[in-house]
Amino acid sequence: MHLVIIGNGITGVTCALAVRRLRPEAQITLVSAESAHHYSRTALMYVYMGHLRPEDIKPYGDWFWTENRLTLVHATATALNTAARLVTLDNGTSLTYDKLLLATGSESRRYGWPGQDLAGVQGLYNLPDLAAMTRDTQGIGRGVVVGGGLIGVELAEMLHSRGIEPVVLVREARYWASVLPPAEARLVDRQFQENHVPVHYNTELREILGDARGRVRAVVTTAGDEITCQWVGLATGVTPNLALARTSAVETDRGVLVDEHLRTSAAHVYAAGDCAQHRRPAAGELPIEQLWYTGRMQGETVAHTICGQPTAYRRGIWFNSAKFFNLEYQTYGLAPAGPVAGLESFYWEHPAGRAALRVYFRAEAPHAVAGFNALGLRLRHAVCAQWIQQQAPVATVMANLGAANFDPEFFPQHEKAVVGAFNRQFPQQAVVLKRGKGLSAKFREVFR
Ligand SMILES: Cc1cc2nc3c(=O)[nH]c(=O)nc-3n(C[C@H](O)[C@H](O)[C@H](O)COP(=O)(O)OP(=O)(O)OC[C@H]3O[C@@H](n4cnc5c(N)ncnc54)[C@H](O)[C@@H]3O)c2cc1C
Known part of the structure; x- marks a missing residue:
């Protein structure tokens, strides 16, 4: 063959x-x-x-x-x-x-914006794009990034790492609105703020302006602003x-x-x-x-x-991960950005806004867990997937939260605070956290 x-x-x-x-x-x-x-x-x-x-x-x-x-x-x-x-x-x-x-x-997707073919305007998908970005951002002062998704924040971080000011245009009212609930999006926004990255929400690209040599010199937004820049990164999907x-x-x-x-x-x-x-x-x-x-x-x-062994493709339980400047993100299972009938969620956020956990579960008893969003703390994939697969009640998940903890040694451990918040928000399902990273027998096998 x-x-x-x-x-x-x-x-x-x-x-x-x-x-x-x-x-x-x-x-x-x-x-x-x-x-x-x-x-x-x-x-x-x-x-x-x-x-x-x-x-x-x-x-x-x-x-x-x-x-x-x-x-x-x-x-x-x-x-x-x-x-x-x-x-x-x-x-x-x-x-x-x-x-x-x-x-x-x-x-990379382009939407036919006037000026999108000017020198210094590009997406980031492949090695030629990386070479072009390396060449065209040499010594510049400001780049505009169009798009409020994963590649948008990557481009902003890339520019920032070289001392170039990124200005980000996001069409929606919050970052990655199709995926992140408002609270999680606020944590990402905080990363933009801490890194002095201006983000224009509810704002789209209207036009890219060029100079006499055919190079980008500014963008015009739908809010009517003209932003001077020497490079434009289009991160509006693929x-x-x-x-x-x-x-x-x-x-x-x-x-x-x-x-x-x-x-x-x-x-x-x-x-x-x-x-x-x-x-x-x-x-x-x-x-x-x-x-x-x-x-x-x-x-x-x-x-x-x-090879002659016909096999149907089944993705299984959804998972993804990313990093927004210094904030790590993981998601497992069903984790919608907005309300969904029959689904509730519990949300905990660290007082300093550096970590958060959302646990989605069925509104109907026994409140089977459906998904997770974790920011600034790490959860074990295998444990979360198993909880979702087995439709573990959210109370069981909370009591055994230590089993999912994947943070390195000496990192802050948040289970006590998380479970305390859960018990306050859902007193009818209040649980006692198993000590430290102690696992219930049911979940111990995951680590074998
Ligand atoms: C900057 C960036 C960051 C990303 N980060 C993440 C992430 O953190 N997590 C995540 O899950 N996903 C991420 N993705 C998405 C992920 O990289 C893609 O989903 C994945 O690479 C797709 O793999 P693929 O093999 O299907 O296609 P590709 O990786 O696109 O490979 C296809 C290859 O085929 C070649 N090709 C196409 N047509 C022809 C032709 N006619 N002749 C010869 N060659 C051809 C292309 O040149 C290309 O090299 C990221 C993508 C980008 C661009």
Whole structure:
């Protein structure tokens, strides 16, 4: 079998490694336009900030690919003929395949703003973007970041790390309003304030103004302000990269349409990761998932299907994590930004606003726990997932909160304060906290 994979991101590489494991004799070719070797996209910011060198964000040494008989082709796939099972590359060659995986990822979204093509205006998605940002922010005084999501705060932190003033425009009334409840968003806002990052809420980009040389010199906002700047970062989301799929008969919508086995409409062609759109997502799941870990899970799942072990993709319990300047964030399970019928939540916040915990649970007895938001404190993924899976009553979770504590030694421990607040807010369910990190027998097995 010759498996050709377009894209060497986390999805493509995970699939390649899983197929190598499942079918040692398979011929595997990875094609990537961006880089000869796979790297960790999520770590791009740390290269800019000087915490890591470019070679540090390569999870595998350059020898690894030959050793695992994975052929790397550094080129762009420009056309796909599914009838002939042929992929054309921009280097004048082509590849025939028995199986093809489209793992082409996403591209930054632009909304047709006047001036968006000026020099010094960009998104941050790939290595060329990182190079452009490094070049175009050299010695500048101010950059405007458009977007109130995860990449927006990353761009602000990146600029800040180099002594450049970031000004952030957020369309909504609070940071990441689609995901974070108001209290959690306030904690993130506090990080912006402490780092002297001005954030304009309820404000959108109207226009980008250029100078005589075609470089950005200012932005105009929907509030009518003109903000002088020398660089603009567009962090207004990403959209599946369909350039290759659209040259073929493969059915697409917003993404490449796939069934639960990650099969596309064309025989022997699969799609996974950021570029895939699930025709029938499971209840509570999104049709398009643009996350590192879902890319990894989809890459592993599709490898089984490709190797003749059809496996349905099931994401399982939602989780994600991020960092907003100095504030770590983790979320597990069902953790909506606003009220949802039948769901209640308990919220605790440290008096200094440096940590918070929200626990979501069913309003109906026995008040099964549904999700968590943690800011500035770390929870054990396995424990939270197990509580959600087993529908543990919130009282059980509170009494055993120490079991989920993943903060390093000597870090402040907050369980006593959290449980005290819970008992005050929900006296009818008041609990006694198990001492220290003591676990009930039921949860001790999680650590085995
Ligand atoms: C700055 C940044 C920070 C992020 N941080 C997080 C985070 O903290 N947590 C998280 O869960 N997610 C994060 N994400 C999202 C995460 O990185 C993506 O969901 C994930 O990388 C998608 O993996 P993928 O393999 O599906 O696609 P990609 O990583 O996009 O890889 C696809 C590759 O295919 C190549 N390609 C596309 N078309 C062709 C073609 N025609 N020919 C050849 N090659 C082609 C592309 O150049 C690209 O290299 C972040 C994303 C960015 C941009």
